[in-house]
Amino acid sequence: MNVRINLRAKTVFELKEYRIVRYLYYVLIRGYYLALLLLPYGVISLVARYVLHPFIFNKETRFNKYIRSALLWMGGGLHKAADYRAHLPIMRIILDYLRHHVEPIKNRKKPLIYLGWCVSPEFMRAFDVHYIIPEAFSVTGSWLGRDVSNHMLEVLESEGGSIESCSASKFAAGAYFTRQMPDPDLIVTSSHPCDSGVSFYPTLQNVTRVPMYVLDTPYGDDEDSYRYFAGNLKAMISFIEKNTGQKIDWDRLRRSCEELNKTNFYLQELTAMTRAIPSPVSSQQLTVAWAMKLMGSGSPHLTEMARIMYENAKKRLDRGQGWLREERIRVIWWDVPIAFVSLYPWIEKEFGAMIVGGDLMGRCNTPYVDTSSEESMMLSLAKVHLNASMVRNVRGTQELFMDEFEQIIAEYSGDCFIFVGHNGCKHGWGYGRIKKDICKRIGLPALHMSSDYSDSRNTSEESLKKQISDFFIGNGLA
Amino acid sequence: MTIMEKMAEIAGAIDNHYLKEARLAGKRVIGYFCSYIPVELIHAAGFVPYRMRAVGSAGTDLADAYYAPLNCSFVRHCFDRALRGDFGFLDGVVFMNGCDHTRRMYDNWRYSKTGPEFLHMFFAPHVMGGNAAGAFRESMANLKKALEKSFGVTIADDNLRNSIRLYNRMRGLLLALDERRKMKSPPVSGSEMLGIVMAVTAVPVEDACALLEEVIAFIDGRGDSHSGDVRIIMLAGCMEEADHLRLYEDSGGVIVSDAFCFGTRLYGRALDENIDPAVALAAGYLGSEISCPRMMDDFPRRIEWVARKAGEYSADAVVVEKLKFCDMWGWEIERLRRESKKGVIPPVLAIEREYLGGASGQVRTRIQAxxxxxxxxxxxxxxxLRSERAAYYVRK
Amino acid sequence: MIASGFDIGTRFVKVCIVEGRNVLGYSIEETGKDMRRIIKAAYKRALERSGVKKRAVERRMATGYGSELVRKADAVVPEAPCLARAVHALNPEIRLAVDVGGLFINVTGVGARGFVDGTLTNDKCAAGSGKFLEMVSETLSVPFDSISDMALRSNSPYAINSQCAVFAESEIISQVNGGRSGEDILAGVLKSIVLRAATLVERSDASGMVALCGGISKIPAFRVLFERTIKSDAYIPPLDPQIIAAYGAALLAEGRAAVRNKGSVGAACPGHARVMESR
Amino acid sequence: MIAAGCDVGSLTAKAVIMDEDAVIASKIIRDLKTPVESARAVMSEALREAGLVFPNINFCCSTGYGRHSIPFALMNMSEISCHAMGAFWADRSVRTVIDIGGQDCKVISLDAGGMVSDFIMNDKCAAGTGRSLEILSRCIGVPLEKLGAVSLKSWRPVPITNKCSIFMELEVLQHMYKGRKTADIAAGINEAVAKRVVTLARTIDMRDEVAITGGVSKNIGVVRNLERLLDIRFKPLPVDPQIIGALGAAVFAANELKKLRNAEVAV
Known part of the structure; x- marks a missing residue:
C-alpha cells in the first residue's frame, strides 16, 4: 500500500509564504526612493501620466498585471502633476503599514495583533504593537492583479470556508491559509459591520488559538450606545494590557487623535468639495484616501496626504476648474468594487463621469475627537468607530443609512445612482426596495448591479462595463 | 387523535385554537423572533409570547420585492407571510439583531407598514463576556419600557419571577423528554421532538405545560417509536421542517440531540429563580446551553457542548444544516469540520439548502452516502473491538 | 426612408427592416459558431422578405449582447431605448415593457414620449431564464411548440427550489423519475420565470398596461400565467414579440438625423435623445 | 451465485452481472420513461447477454437516482459508495476517486477495504459537471465527444473566470464574438471545468492512487488539466468508466451474498 501523501503541497495553487507582502514592500521601497529622487523634476509624474497610463489602467492584461502594482505606487496616472506630491505620504503610509507585516516576519520583537476591519488603529499606535488588518489584504492584494484575489478566494473555498461571505473576509482567510501573514499574538475585532466579520473571526481564532477580544457593537445611535461602546473600548485596553504586558501610552493616543482630527478636517473639506460642479476631486483620490485611512489612521503622513490633496483641490475649486476637462455625468456610487481598479479611470475617460458621493468616502462625517480628557477621548473614539464608513450604514436601523443616502443625493447633485450589490453584503440586498423607492421618489436613474467586491469570477469586468455603459446610454446621460 | 398528532397539527400551522382561545379571553399575542429574546418579560406583562415561524409558507413572491434572492429564504418566507397578512392576529412583534437578514426585516416590516403597531428591536450583544450582561439588562429595560408604554401595563418583578418559574417548568418538562432520547432506541424521534417544541412555543405557556405532561405520559406508555443504526446530533438554526428530519430517519438515522432554535437552544438550561429576575434572565439567556453561531466568543463552548453531547447520547455523527446565504452557519461549518478532522467531535455532514426546499435527490444521496x-x-x-477482546481472552 | 435594426441576442439573431413605422420584413436566425456569417445571412433573408435592395437601406442600428459584431451598423445602442421606442410606436399608452429573452429579463419603463424611464434586470439567477426552459424541454424531450399546451394542462405546477439551473434540472429529473408529469414540471418552470418577471414588474411600480415581448412571450401559456400573476392584462404587440428590440433599433435608425459614426457608444446617444424629443 | 448491480442514472441506466468474482455481462441503455422500466429493460438485456433469466439473480443491488424504486433490487446503496467500490474493485490500489458525472461531481476517499472514508460532493453549484460541459460545448458548436480532442490543439486557452455555468456561456459567447479560435475556447472551457473540480477536490485529503470515473473522464482535455492542476497521474482503470457505479453495486450484492452464505454455514 502506498504511503499517505498529501497532494496539496504540490499543487500549482501554492503561493509562496508572505509573497504578497514581500513583493509589495520591496517594490514600494524602490518606488519610494525613485520617487524621492525624481520628484523635483516632475519627471515621473509626466511619464506616469502620459506615457504609462494607457498600459496601466485600461485593461487587465498579462503584461500590465505585473508592472501595474509597481507603477501604481509611483502614482502611475492616479494624480495630476500637482497632486503627485501627495503620493509620497501615501507611499509612506503603506510602507509603515506593511512594516507591521515584514518586521514580525523577520524578527518579532513586539507583539502582533490582528485587527478587525473597521477597528481603527489609533489604540495600537498607543500600545506600540504591530498590527495587521486581515481584511485590508483585499485592498493591497488586489493591486497585484485580479488573479491573485481569485486565487485567494479559491483557496478559501477549497478549505471549506463560507462561499457566500464578503470577499474581504474570504480574501483574508485565503491569505491566512496561504500564509501571507505571520501568526498573531492576539486578535481584536468587532461585531460590526456585518455577519461576515462576526462569523469569520471566530475561525481565525480557532486556527490561530490566540486570545480574542470582541468589541460588541450597539444597535442604537444614542448616547447610551456610545457609552456602551466606550466601555467596550476600555475593556479592550485592559485586555490588551493583560495579554501583551504592554501599557497604553495615553499621550501617544492623544497625539494620534489630534492627528486624526487634522486629517478629518482636510478629508471632510475634500469630500465636501465634490459638491462643486465640476468636481475638483477625483473619485480615485477619494478611494485612495479611504484605503489609506484604513491602514494609517492617526498617522502624520495621512494628514500630509490629505493636506496636499485638499490644497490642490482648493486651488482648482477657486479657479472653477474640475478634475476632468469636461464633466458630463455625476455619479453617486454605493459599494465600489475595489478590485476592479481600472473601472474608475474607464468611466472617467469613456463617459466623463465623476463619482461624487458614495458610502465609503462620499460624505466624510467622522466626529471630532475631544482630547481634553481620557474619558472624553474614549467616548469620542467610540463615536468615531460607530460612525466609520460602512459601520454606521449597516449596524443599526435603515434610517441611519437611508437618511444619509437622501442627504447625499440632495447635496451632491448627482445625475444618477449606481449600486453594486455585493454578494456578501446581505444588508445591501435587504435594503433593496427602500433604496429603489428613494431613487424613484427623487427621480434619479438608478442602476443596481449584481457583482462582488473583489471577485471577478462572479461578474467580470467586461460585464460590469457593459452594464454601466448600457445604463448611461439608456438613460440619455452619455 | 393522539397527543402526538395534535402536537404535529399545532406545529404545522401558524395559528391554533389555544391561541384563539387566549385571544378571545382578551390576551394580547406578541410575536418574537430569536432565541435571545427574554420571553418571560413579555409573559409577565400578561401577554402570550409567540415564536415567529414561516411554516407552510406559500412562497416568497411578495417578500422578493423587498429582499433579493441572496437573502435568507427563511426570513423571506416569514416576511412574505407577514405581507400576506397571515400574522394579523399579533399585537406586536419583537425583533432581534440576530443576523443581517433579520435586522433588515425590522426595517422592511416598518417600511411596508404591515402588521401591528408595536414593533420593537431588541438588542442582544454578539458576545457573552465583558459588558454584555449589562447591555442585555439594559435592552431588557428598554423592551419593558416599550411594552409598558405601548400597552399601558406594568411589569412587576413578582410577575417576572412567576413567569420565570412557569417557563422553567416548561423547560424542565422538555428536558425530561430530552433525557429519554439517551436510550438505545429513543421513544421520541427527532421530527416529533421538533413538532413538540414548535407547538409549545405557539401556545400560552400554561397550556404548553399541560400538553407536555400529556406528551410525556403518552411517550412513556408507547415504548420504542423509532430505531435506526446511526445516531446523529443535528445542528441548525431555524429548522422548522419535520418532513426534512424524517428524511434522515427514513435513511436509518436517529436524531438523538439537536441544537435548533426550536430545540435545545430553547430549553437547554433552566433560569435561576432565586436571584434578581433581571440578572437571572441576562445570565440565563446570554449563557444559554448552546449558543447561536452569532455569539463570537463562544465557539470553544459550543464545540465542547457537541463533544459532550456526543458522549452522553452516544452519537456517531454530527449533521449541520445550513440555509443558503447564511454567513454564520457557513463559517461554523468550516470550524466544525476542522474540529472533526482533529477528532474532537464525530464526523460532520454539512447540508446546505433553501428553507422549505424539500429534499432533492442530491440531498438524499448525500445523506445516504x-x-x-x-x-x-x-x-x-x-x-x-472484537479482535481486542479476542486478544484479551487469549491473554487471559 | 428605409432603415434596418439588428438585435444580436444570446440565442437568436433578429433583423428587422422598416419604412416609416411599417415593418417591411424580418428574419430570425439561431446563433452559432460563425456569427458574422449568420448575421449576414439573416440580413439577406430579411431583405429578401421585404423585397428591398441592400442599397435602399439608408441606416442601420444594432443592439443586443453581440451588437458590436454588426460591422455595418451606423451606431450601437443598448436594448432599453430600442424596447421603449418600439413599444411606444406600437401603442403610446404603454408605460412598461417586459422583455423575456434567453438569459435576461429586462423591464423598461417607457416615458410619455418614448424615452427610457428606468430599467430593471433580473438578479443573476439562471433558473428563471429562457435558457433554462429550453434545457428542461430538451430533458423532457418536448418540442418547443408544444410547451404551452402541456403547461396549460397542469393542475398543480411543481415549485422549483434550486436556484442553479443545472441543479434545478437534476431536481426535475428526480421528479420525473418519481413519477411527476411533464405537464406539471413545464408549468413549474414557466411559473418560476413568470414570478421573476412579475417581481420586476412589481418593483417598477408602473401604472397601466404592460407590454410583453421577447422570445418567451411567444408561449401562450406564459402570457396566461403572467397575466394571472400581475392580475391585469398584458399588451401583446401585433408583431412577432421576438423582434421587438430589432424593430425598435430600426425605428431609432430611421429617426436618427445625420449621425453616422459607428463605434463610440458614447457619441451615439445624446443624438438619439434629441431626435426623439423633436418628434 | 449470480449477483447483479443496477445503476439508474439521470440519463442512462446501467447493469452489471457478476458470477462470484467475475463480470459476466454489462449493459448501458438510455433511460426510458420511468426508472422501473429502465431498470427492467437494462437488466433483461444484460441477462440476455449473459444467457440468464431474472430468477437466476441471487442478489441485486441498485444505485443511482432511481435506486429506491427498483422492485427486484434487495438493497440499495448510494452512488458514492458504489463508485468507490467499483473503482476499488477494478484496481485495488485506488484510494481516491474523482467522479464527474452528468449532474454532479464527487471526490471520494477510500479506506483499504474500498469503503468510503470521506467524500465531498458539489452542492453550491453545478459548474464543473458534465452538464455544464455539454452546454458550453454546444455553444461553440463542437460535439461533446470531440471537445477534449479539439482543445488539445490549443496553445493559448482563453481565460473563463465565471463560476456559474450559465454565465460561463455568456463569457464563451463573448470570446466567440471576438473571433477567438474554437480550439482556444474549448481549452478554456476544459480548464474552467477542471478548476471547479480542483477547488472541490482540495477539501479532501487525497491519497495515491487516484482514479477518475464518470462520463467526463472521457474528455482528455479535462483529465489533463486536472492532472496538471492537482499534480497527479490518474490510475487508468481497466473497465468502462461509465459502468463503474453499476459494477460497485454488483460488488456490494456479491459481498452481501457472501455474508449470507457465511451466516448459513455458521448456522
Missing part, C-alpha cells in the same frame, strides 16, 4: 460511511466506520470499530 454519509450514513454508509458511518456504518462502515461502526463495522471497523466493532471488528477492532
Amino acid at each position: 454519509f450514513f454508509e460511511q458511518i456504518r462502515n466506520r461502526q463495522e471497523i470499530d466493532d471488528a477492532i
Whole structure:
C-alpha cells in the first residue's frame, strides 16, 4: 500500500509564504526612493501620466498585471502633476503599514495583533504593537492583479470556508491559509459591520488559538450606545494590557487623535468639495484616501496626504476648474468594487463621469475627537468607530443609512445612482426596495448591479462595463 | 387523535385554537423572533409570547420585492407571510439583531407598514463576556419600557419571577423528554421532538405545560417509536421542517440531540429563580446551553457542548444544516469540520439548502452516502473491538 | 426612408427592416459558431422578405449582447431605448415593457414620449431564464411548440427550489423519475420565470398596461400565467414579440438625423435623445 | 451465485452481472420513461447477454437516482459508495476517486477495504459537471465527444473566470464574438471545468492512487488539466468508466451474498 501523501503541497495553487507582502514592500521601497529622487523634476509624474497610463489602467492584461502594482505606487496616472506630491505620504503610509507585516516576519520583537476591519488603529499606535488588518489584504492584494484575489478566494473555498461571505473576509482567510501573514499574538475585532466579520473571526481564532477580544457593537445611535461602546473600548485596553504586558501610552493616543482630527478636517473639506460642479476631486483620490485611512489612521503622513490633496483641490475649486476637462455625468456610487481598479479611470475617460458621493468616502462625517480628557477621548473614539464608513450604514436601523443616502443625493447633485450589490453584503440586498423607492421618489436613474467586491469570477469586468455603459446610454446621460 | 398528532397539527400551522382561545379571553399575542429574546418579560406583562415561524409558507413572491434572492429564504418566507397578512392576529412583534437578514426585516416590516403597531428591536450583544450582561439588562429595560408604554401595563418583578418559574417548568418538562432520547432506541424521534417544541412555543405557556405532561405520559406508555443504526446530533438554526428530519430517519438515522432554535437552544438550561429576575434572565439567556453561531466568543463552548453531547447520547455523527446565504452557519461549518478532522467531535455532514426546499435527490444521496460511511466506520470499530477482546481472552 | 435594426441576442439573431413605422420584413436566425456569417445571412433573408435592395437601406442600428459584431451598423445602442421606442410606436399608452429573452429579463419603463424611464434586470439567477426552459424541454424531450399546451394542462405546477439551473434540472429529473408529469414540471418552470418577471414588474411600480415581448412571450401559456400573476392584462404587440428590440433599433435608425459614426457608444446617444424629443 | 448491480442514472441506466468474482455481462441503455422500466429493460438485456433469466439473480443491488424504486433490487446503496467500490474493485490500489458525472461531481476517499472514508460532493453549484460541459460545448458548436480532442490543439486557452455555468456561456459567447479560435475556447472551457473540480477536490485529503470515473473522464482535455492542476497521474482503470457505479453495486450484492452464505454455514 502506498504511503499517505498529501497532494496539496504540490499543487500549482501554492503561493509562496508572505509573497504578497514581500513583493509589495520591496517594490514600494524602490518606488519610494525613485520617487524621492525624481520628484523635483516632475519627471515621473509626466511619464506616469502620459506615457504609462494607457498600459496601466485600461485593461487587465498579462503584461500590465505585473508592472501595474509597481507603477501604481509611483502614482502611475492616479494624480495630476500637482497632486503627485501627495503620493509620497501615501507611499509612506503603506510602507509603515506593511512594516507591521515584514518586521514580525523577520524578527518579532513586539507583539502582533490582528485587527478587525473597521477597528481603527489609533489604540495600537498607543500600545506600540504591530498590527495587521486581515481584511485590508483585499485592498493591497488586489493591486497585484485580479488573479491573485481569485486565487485567494479559491483557496478559501477549497478549505471549506463560507462561499457566500464578503470577499474581504474570504480574501483574508485565503491569505491566512496561504500564509501571507505571520501568526498573531492576539486578535481584536468587532461585531460590526456585518455577519461576515462576526462569523469569520471566530475561525481565525480557532486556527490561530490566540486570545480574542470582541468589541460588541450597539444597535442604537444614542448616547447610551456610545457609552456602551466606550466601555467596550476600555475593556479592550485592559485586555490588551493583560495579554501583551504592554501599557497604553495615553499621550501617544492623544497625539494620534489630534492627528486624526487634522486629517478629518482636510478629508471632510475634500469630500465636501465634490459638491462643486465640476468636481475638483477625483473619485480615485477619494478611494485612495479611504484605503489609506484604513491602514494609517492617526498617522502624520495621512494628514500630509490629505493636506496636499485638499490644497490642490482648493486651488482648482477657486479657479472653477474640475478634475476632468469636461464633466458630463455625476455619479453617486454605493459599494465600489475595489478590485476592479481600472473601472474608475474607464468611466472617467469613456463617459466623463465623476463619482461624487458614495458610502465609503462620499460624505466624510467622522466626529471630532475631544482630547481634553481620557474619558472624553474614549467616548469620542467610540463615536468615531460607530460612525466609520460602512459601520454606521449597516449596524443599526435603515434610517441611519437611508437618511444619509437622501442627504447625499440632495447635496451632491448627482445625475444618477449606481449600486453594486455585493454578494456578501446581505444588508445591501435587504435594503433593496427602500433604496429603489428613494431613487424613484427623487427621480434619479438608478442602476443596481449584481457583482462582488473583489471577485471577478462572479461578474467580470467586461460585464460590469457593459452594464454601466448600457445604463448611461439608456438613460440619455452619455 | 393522539397527543402526538395534535402536537404535529399545532406545529404545522401558524395559528391554533389555544391561541384563539387566549385571544378571545382578551390576551394580547406578541410575536418574537430569536432565541435571545427574554420571553418571560413579555409573559409577565400578561401577554402570550409567540415564536415567529414561516411554516407552510406559500412562497416568497411578495417578500422578493423587498429582499433579493441572496437573502435568507427563511426570513423571506416569514416576511412574505407577514405581507400576506397571515400574522394579523399579533399585537406586536419583537425583533432581534440576530443576523443581517433579520435586522433588515425590522426595517422592511416598518417600511411596508404591515402588521401591528408595536414593533420593537431588541438588542442582544454578539458576545457573552465583558459588558454584555449589562447591555442585555439594559435592552431588557428598554423592551419593558416599550411594552409598558405601548400597552399601558406594568411589569412587576413578582410577575417576572412567576413567569420565570412557569417557563422553567416548561423547560424542565422538555428536558425530561430530552433525557429519554439517551436510550438505545429513543421513544421520541427527532421530527416529533421538533413538532413538540414548535407547538409549545405557539401556545400560552400554561397550556404548553399541560400538553407536555400529556406528551410525556403518552411517550412513556408507547415504548420504542423509532430505531435506526446511526445516531446523529443535528445542528441548525431555524429548522422548522419535520418532513426534512424524517428524511434522515427514513435513511436509518436517529436524531438523538439537536441544537435548533426550536430545540435545545430553547430549553437547554433552566433560569435561576432565586436571584434578581433581571440578572437571572441576562445570565440565563446570554449563557444559554448552546449558543447561536452569532455569539463570537463562544465557539470553544459550543464545540465542547457537541463533544459532550456526543458522549452522553452516544452519537456517531454530527449533521449541520445550513440555509443558503447564511454567513454564520457557513463559517461554523468550516470550524466544525476542522474540529472533526482533529477528532474532537464525530464526523460532520454539512447540508446546505433553501428553507422549505424539500429534499432533492442530491440531498438524499448525500445523506445516504454519509450514513454508509458511518456504518462502515461502526463495522471497523466493532471488528477492532472484537479482535481486542479476542486478544484479551487469549491473554487471559 | 428605409432603415434596418439588428438585435444580436444570446440565442437568436433578429433583423428587422422598416419604412416609416411599417415593418417591411424580418428574419430570425439561431446563433452559432460563425456569427458574422449568420448575421449576414439573416440580413439577406430579411431583405429578401421585404423585397428591398441592400442599397435602399439608408441606416442601420444594432443592439443586443453581440451588437458590436454588426460591422455595418451606423451606431450601437443598448436594448432599453430600442424596447421603449418600439413599444411606444406600437401603442403610446404603454408605460412598461417586459422583455423575456434567453438569459435576461429586462423591464423598461417607457416615458410619455418614448424615452427610457428606468430599467430593471433580473438578479443573476439562471433558473428563471429562457435558457433554462429550453434545457428542461430538451430533458423532457418536448418540442418547443408544444410547451404551452402541456403547461396549460397542469393542475398543480411543481415549485422549483434550486436556484442553479443545472441543479434545478437534476431536481426535475428526480421528479420525473418519481413519477411527476411533464405537464406539471413545464408549468413549474414557466411559473418560476413568470414570478421573476412579475417581481420586476412589481418593483417598477408602473401604472397601466404592460407590454410583453421577447422570445418567451411567444408561449401562450406564459402570457396566461403572467397575466394571472400581475392580475391585469398584458399588451401583446401585433408583431412577432421576438423582434421587438430589432424593430425598435430600426425605428431609432430611421429617426436618427445625420449621425453616422459607428463605434463610440458614447457619441451615439445624446443624438438619439434629441431626435426623439423633436418628434 | 449470480449477483447483479443496477445503476439508474439521470440519463442512462446501467447493469452489471457478476458470477462470484467475475463480470459476466454489462449493459448501458438510455433511460426510458420511468426508472422501473429502465431498470427492467437494462437488466433483461444484460441477462440476455449473459444467457440468464431474472430468477437466476441471487442478489441485486441498485444505485443511482432511481435506486429506491427498483422492485427486484434487495438493497440499495448510494452512488458514492458504489463508485468507490467499483473503482476499488477494478484496481485495488485506488484510494481516491474523482467522479464527474452528468449532474454532479464527487471526490471520494477510500479506506483499504474500498469503503468510503470521506467524500465531498458539489452542492453550491453545478459548474464543473458534465452538464455544464455539454452546454458550453454546444455553444461553440463542437460535439461533446470531440471537445477534449479539439482543445488539445490549443496553445493559448482563453481565460473563463465565471463560476456559474450559465454565465460561463455568456463569457464563451463573448470570446466567440471576438473571433477567438474554437480550439482556444474549448481549452478554456476544459480548464474552467477542471478548476471547479480542483477547488472541490482540495477539501479532501487525497491519497495515491487516484482514479477518475464518470462520463467526463472521457474528455482528455479535462483529465489533463486536472492532472496538471492537482499534480497527479490518474490510475487508468481497466473497465468502462461509465459502468463503474453499476459494477460497485454488483460488488456490494456479491459481498452481501457472501455474508449470507457465511451466516448459513455458521448456522
